[in-house]
Amino acid sequence: MMLDVKIHHQGLTRAKAVKEFQKYVWMSQKRVHKELSRVQSIPGQASAYMIGQQMIVKLRNHLQKELGM
Helix, strand or coil, rough: HHHHHHHCCCCHHHHHHHHHHHCCCCCCCCHHHHHHHHHHHHCCHHHHHHHHHHHHHHHHHHHHHCCCC
16 A cells, blocks of 8 residues: 555556565565556556545444344
């Protein structure tokens, strides 16, 4: 998610993004480039995905509490 912001808002280059990705994420080189291409081609997608995931978890926890599960 941080690369999404850095690439589209702060102008992070692809080469620097690859290095940063490899520093924090343990993926194969091929997968790093695939994920980076996805992030570059769809601005905000990674951020929107995480926000959506957090909302689903929040709603699920609320419903479990309400239903006594």
